[in-house]
Amino acid sequence: MSTxxxxxxxxxxxxxxxxxxxxxxxxxxxxxxxxxPPGQTCCGQPAYNAGYRPDARAVALxxxxxxxxxxxxxxxxxxxxxxxLKHGYPDLFADDPANLPRANALAxxxxxxxxxxxxxxxxxxxxxxxxxxxxxHPSCHLLRGLGEHDAPLKxxxxxxxxxxxxxxxxxxxxxxxxxxxxxxxxxxxxxxxxKLDNIRAAAAPLIVTADASCLTHLNGGLHRAGSxxxxxxxxxxxxxx
Amino acid sequence: xxxxxxxxxxxxxxxxxxxxxxNFVLSRDKWEAAMASLPEADAVRDRARAIxxxxxxxxxxxxxxxxxxxxxxxxVVHWAADAAEANRIVxxxxxxxxxxxxxxxxxxxxxxxxxxxxxEAAGLRVVETDLGExxxxxxxxxxxxxxxxxxxxxxxxxxxxxxKELGLPPTDDILVLTAAARAALRQVFVSADxxxxxxxxxxxxxxxxxxxxxxxxxxxxxxxxxVHVALMGLERIVPTLADLEVMLRxxxxxxxxxxxxxxxxxxxxxxxxxxxxxxDELHLVLVDNGRSRALGSELAESLLCxxxxxxxxxxxxxxxxxGHADGSVYPGAIGAIVSxxxxxxxxxxELAQASTLCGACRDVCPVRIxxxxxxxxxxxxxxxxxxxxxxxxxxxxxxxxxxxxxARYGWAAVAAGWATRALATxxxxxxxxGPLGGWTQRRDFPAFARExxxxxxxxxxx
Numbered sequence: 001m002s003t004x005x006x007x008x009x010x011x012x013x014x015x016x017x018x019x020x021x022x023x024x025x026x027x028x029x030x031x032x033x034x035x036x037p038p039g040q041t042c043c044g045q046p047a048y049n050a051g052y053r054p055d056a057r058a059v060a061l062x063x064x065x066x067x068x069x070x071x072x073x074x075x076x077x078x079x080x081x082x083x084x085l086k087h088g089y090p091d092l093f094a095d096d097p098a099n100l101p102r103a104n105a106l107a108x109x110x111x112x113x114x115x116x117x118x119x120x121x122x123x124x125x126x127x128x129x130x131x132x133x134x135x136x137h138p139s140c141h142l143l144r145g146l147g148e149h150d151a152p153l154k155x156x157x158x159x160x161x162x163x164x165x166x167x168x169x170x171x172x173x174x175x176x177x178x179x180x181x182x183x184x185x186x187x188x189x190x191x192x193x194x195k196l197d198n199i200r201a202a203a204a205p206l207i208v209t210a211d212a213s214c215l216t217h218l219n220g221g222l223h224r225a226g227s228x229x230x231x232x233x234x235x236x237x238x239x240x241x
Numbered sequence: 242x243x244x245x246x247x248x249x250x251x252x253x254x255x256x257x258x259x260x261x262x263x264n265f266v267l268s269r270d271k272w273e274a275a276m277a278s279l280p281e282a283d284a285v286r287d288r289a290r291a292i293x294x295x296x297x298x299x300x301x302x303x304x305x306x307x308x309x310x311x312x313x314x315x316x317v318v319h320w321a322a323d324a325a326e327a328n329r330i331v332x333x334x335x336x337x338x339x340x341x342x343x344x345x346x347x348x349x350x351x352x353x354x355x356x357x358x359x360x361e362a363a364g365l366r367v368v369e370t371d372l373g374e375x376x377x378x379x380x381x382x383x384x385x386x387x388x389x390x391x392x393x394x395x396x397x398x399x400x401x402x403x404x405k406e407l408g409l410p411p412t413d414d415i416l417v418l419t420a421a422a423r424a425a426l427r428q429v430f431v432s433a434d435x436x437x438x439x440x441x442x443x444x445x446x447x448x449x450x451x452x453x454x455x456x457x458x459x460x461x462x463x464x465x466x467x468v469h470v471a472l473m474g475l476e477r478i479v480p481t482l483a484d485l486e487v488m489l490r491x492x493x494x495x496x497x498x499x500x501x502x503x504x505x506x507x508x509x510x511x512x513x514x515x516x517x518x519x520x521d522e523l524h525l526v527l528v529d530n531g532r533s534r535a536l537g538s539e540l541a542e543s544l545l546c547x548x549x550x551x552x553x554x555x556x557x558x559x560x561x562x563x564g565h566a567d568g569s570v571y572p573g574a575i576g577a578i579v580s581x582x583x584x585x586x587x588x589x590x591e592l593a594q595a596s597t598l599c600g601a602c603r604d605v606c607p608v609r610i611x612x613x614x615x616x617x618x619x620x621x622x623x624x625x626x627x628x629x630x631x632x633x634x635x636x637x638x639x640x641x642x643x644x645x646x647x648a649r650y651g652w653a654a655v656a657a658g659w660a661t662r663a664l665a666t667x668x669x670x671x672x673x674x675g676p677l678g679g680w681t682q683r684r685d686f687p688a689f690a691r692e693x694x695x696x697x698x699x700x701x702x703x
Binding site: 055224 | 646694
C-alpha cells in the first residue's frame with residue numbers, strides 16, 4: 001500500500017476544491033493512501049518565473065520544510081508545480097549547502113499526478129467512465145518541462161466510453177505563462193484567442209488538461225466568449241466511475 | 242516607441258500577422274520533415290552541442306589556431322574589441338583600396354555593429370545582396386528574423402517596393418520580382434570594390450571560413466571583388482573540418498528545413514598564385530563586442546548559438562509580435578538572451594519578459610541551448626539589478642510573506658475569497674482592479690471557493 005503526500009497547489013486549494021477531492025478519490029481508488037501535510041502553501045513559482053529569486057526562495061523554503069518532514073512520494077496535480085519542485089528548487093538552493101540536499105531529495109520524490117499513476121503505481125486503467133468526446137491540451141510544463149507526452153494520454157485512452165478527439169495546435173502554448181498573463185496581457189490575449197479558435201474547432205465539449213493554471217486561463221476566456229465548451233482537469237475525468 | 246507600444250502595433254498589423262502565421266506553420270512542417278530525414282537526429286544534436294561547448298571552453302586556443310591557419314594561407318586577421326573598432330577596421334580596408342562600392346552578403350554581426358551606417362557616413366555605397374536584405378535596404382527597414390530577414394513582408398509589399406524603387410511595372414509574379422533583383426544585383430557583384438560577408442563557421446584547424454547561402458550571393462560577394470572582408474563574431478568557431486560536417490548536418494535543417502543549403506562555400510584564404518578565382522585579399526575581422534565578457538557569465542550558453550533561427554520559428558510569442566517589437570538586433574527567443582549577454586541588461590533586460598517559458602525553443606535548438614533557463618537568468622539579474630519594477634516588487638514581498646506561513650496563507654485566501662466574491666456575478670469576476678486588470682482584458686476570473694480543499698480534506702479525514 002503506497003502512502004503519498006499530496007501537494008494540492010494553491011490554485012486548486014483556493015479555487016477548485018471539488019477538483020482537489022477528485023484528485024484524492026482517484027489516488028485512493030488506485031490504491032494509494034493520501035496524506036495532506038497541512039502546513040503547505042505554494043510552490044513559489046510566480047516569483048521564481050518573474051525573476052524574484054529571494055521571494056521565491058523564502059516560499060520554497062517553507063514548502064521544503066513542510067514536505068521534508070514527511071516521507072514517501074510527493075504527488076501534485078500540476079505539471080508546473082511538479083517542475084518547480086523538481087527543477088526550480090535545486091536551482092534556487094544551488095548555492096545553499098544547508099538546504100540543497102533537502103531540495104534534491106524532494107525533487108527526486110516528487111511526481112506529477114498522471115506520472116505517479118502510470119509510472120509510480122503502474123496503472124493506466126483507474127476504473128473511469130465518461131461517455132463522450134474529449135480533447136487533450138498538454139500543458140507546456142508537463143509536456144516539455146517534464147518531458148511527459150504519454151501518461152495523460154494513456155490514462156484517457158483507458159476511460160470507458162470516452163473518445164479522444166484531436167485538438168488542433170494542441171502542443172502550442174495557451175498563453176498563460178504565470179505573471180506573463182497580467183504583465184503582457186496583449187500577447188497573452190492573442191495566444192488565448194488562438195487557443196480558443198482551436199478549441200472551437202475540436203469536436204469535443206470538454207477539453208482535458210493536467211494543469212489548473214492553463215485551465216483557469218482557458219476557462220476564463222471560454223466563459224468570456226459565452227462558450228458551452230469547458231476545460232476540465234484530468235482528475236475530474238478519471239474520478240468519474 | 243516603448244516595448245508595449247511596439248507589441249500593440251505588431252498585433253494590430255494584419256499583414257504582419259498573416260506573414261508570421263504563415264512562417265510558423267510552414268517552418269514547423271519543414272523542421273519536422275528535416276529532422277525525420279536525419280538519422281539519429283538526437284545524437285547528432287548532442288554532438289553538435291558538444292562541439293560548440295568544446296570550442297568555447299578553449300576559445301582563446303582555437304582563435305589563435307584559426308589566426309595562424311588563415312595567415313598561413315595568405316589571409317589577414319584583425320581583432321576588433323568592439324563595434325567601433327570593427328567599423329574602423331573595415332572602413333580602413335575599404336579606404337586603403339579607394340573603394341566606392343561595397344557588396345554585402347548577409348551578416349547579422351554587421352547589423353549588430355551598424356557597419357552599413359558607418360561606411361555610408363564615410364561616403365561609400367553599400368548594397369545588400371541577400372534578396373531579403375536588399376529588399377529591406379530599399380525600404381530603409383531592418384531585419385526581423387535571423388535567417389529570413391524580410392519575413393514580415395508579403396509579396397505585395399515587395400511588388401509595390403520594386404515598382405517605386407526600381408521602376409518595375411506592377412506584377413505579382415515572384416519570378417519577375419526575383420529577376421528584377423537579380424539584374425540589379427548582378428551589376429553590383431561585378432563592379433564592387435570590396436565584398437563583405439559574415440561567417441557561419443570558422444574552422445580553427447584548417448583556417449577555413451564556411452559560408453552557407455541559398456542564393457549564391459555569398460559566393461559572388463566573396464570571390465568577384467578584389468577584396469573580401471569576412472566579419473565574424475569570435476564565438477562562431479569549430480575545432481576541425483570533421484566538426485564542421487556535424488554542424489552543417491543540423492544548420493540548414495534547423496534553419497530552413499533543407500538538408501543542405503544551395504551553396505556551401507569553404508574559403509581557404511585569398512586567391513593564390515595562378516588560381517583563376519578568388520579575391521586578391523582576404524581579411525577576417527574577429528568581433529568581440531561583449532562576447533568574451535559573456536563567456537564568463539551566466540549567459541555563456543547563449544554563445545553556443547549557430548544562428549539558425551529555429552527558435553524564432555516555433556516561438557508562440559514571436560508568432561504574435563514578430564521580430565521588430567523587441568527593438569534589438571537579434572530578435573526572438575535567442576535575441577532575448579543574446580542581446581542582454583552582449584549589450585547589457587539595462588537596455589535589453591525587458592525582452593526576457595516576452596515569454597511564457599513554454600520551452601518550444603529549447604526543443605528545436607540544434608545545440609540544445611536551454612533558452613528558458615537563460616531567460617530566467619536574465620529576469621533574475623534584471624530584478625537583482627533594478628530591485629524589481631513598479632507594483633510587482635512590493636506585491637511579491639507581501640505575497641512571499643503570506644505564503645511562508647500556513648496561517649497567513651489561510652487569511653490571504655479568506656481575504657481573496659471575500660474580494661473576488663464581492664466583485665463576482667454568478668461566480669465570475671469581469672473586472673479585476675489595478676494591475677490585475679490585465680487578466681480581465683480578455684478573460685473572466687473565477688471567484689475563490691467558499692471552502693478550501695484543505696478544510697474539506699481535514700473534515701473528511703478527521
